[in-house]
Structure formats: C-alpha cells, structure tokens
Amino acid sequence: MxxxxxxxxxxxxxxxxFPMAETPDIEIxxxxxxxxxxxxxxxxxxxxxxxNSEMSVLGRNIAAQFENVSFEQIMDWFCSGAEFExxxxxxxxxxxxxxxxxxxxxxxxTDLTWDEIWQSIGYIxx
Numbered sequence: 817m818x819x820x821x822x823x824x825x826x827x828x829x830x831x832x833x834f835p836m837a838e839t840p841d842i843e844i845x846x847x848x849x850x851x852x853x854x855x856x857x858x859x860x861x862x863x864x865x866x867x868n869s870e871m872s873v874l875g876r877n878i879a880a881q882f883e884n885v886s887f888e889q890i891m892d893w894f895c896s897g898a899e900f901e902x903x904x905x906x907x908x909x910x911x912x913x914x915x916x917x918x919x920x921x922x923x924x925x926t927d928l929t930w931d932e933i934w935q936s937i938g939y940i941x942x
Contacts, residue, residue, distance in 0.1 A: 875900070
C-alpha cells in the first residue's frame with residue numbers, strides 16, 4: 817500500500833508541474849541570475865547549473881502549484897542541493913500532514929528515506 821501512495825504522489829506531483837512550463841519572464845531571469853541563493857559550498861559549474869533558465873522554469877512551475885512557497889524558496893532549496901523531485905515530495909507531504917517542507921528536506925539530508933521520514937511524522941505506519 818505504501819508503494820502505491822508514493823507512486824500516486826509522485827505521478828500527481830510530476831503532472832502538476834509540467835503542464836504549465838513556459839519561459840520565465842525577464843524580471844525573474846534577472847533575479848535568478850543577479851541574486852542567487854547562498855551557494856558557497858558549490859563550484860562555479862554547479863552555480864551555472866542551478867541558475868540556468870530550464871531550472872528556473874521548473875522552480876517557477878513548482879512554486880505556482882503551492883501557495884505557501886515562493887519561487888525564491890524553491891530555488892534556494894534547489895541551489896542548496898535538494899532535487900526538484902524531493903522538493904515536490906516535501907511540499908506535497910507538507911500539504912497533507914502540516915509538517916513544514918523545510919524540516920522534511922532537512923530530515924532527508926540526514927540520510928533518511930521518504931518512507932522513514934513519513935513513518936517518523938506519523939504519515940504512514942511502521
């Protein structure tokens with residue numbers, strides 16, 4: 817049953833983000849390029865990857881799906897090392913459980929799996 821929940825969540829999140837793909841407006845591109853998140857631990861190559869327009873479009877589409885998070889927060893998480901897939905799962909989990917996405921992403925960094933995180937917050941049974 818747990819696998820089906822995760823599969824449904826993943827498919828929902830994936831389909832929710834991609835239909836709205838469009839080129840970000842110039843102001844968002846300028847903000848992304850001139851005011852990046854703190855990425856002192858990343859190399860210059862990683863910074864360019866983080867700030868490219870394709871990544872900005874994905875970040876913008878995710879932010880459009882969730883009222884409680886900004887584009888800047890999405891890109892900050894991404895530029896700090898979180899994958900968009902994990903950001904989506906964290907935001908959807910927050911929507912369902914009320915557990916803040918920031919805390920969920922911090923738990924993920926400690927090498928917990930999503931199943932372990934969901935168990936620890938009581939979302940799924942152990």
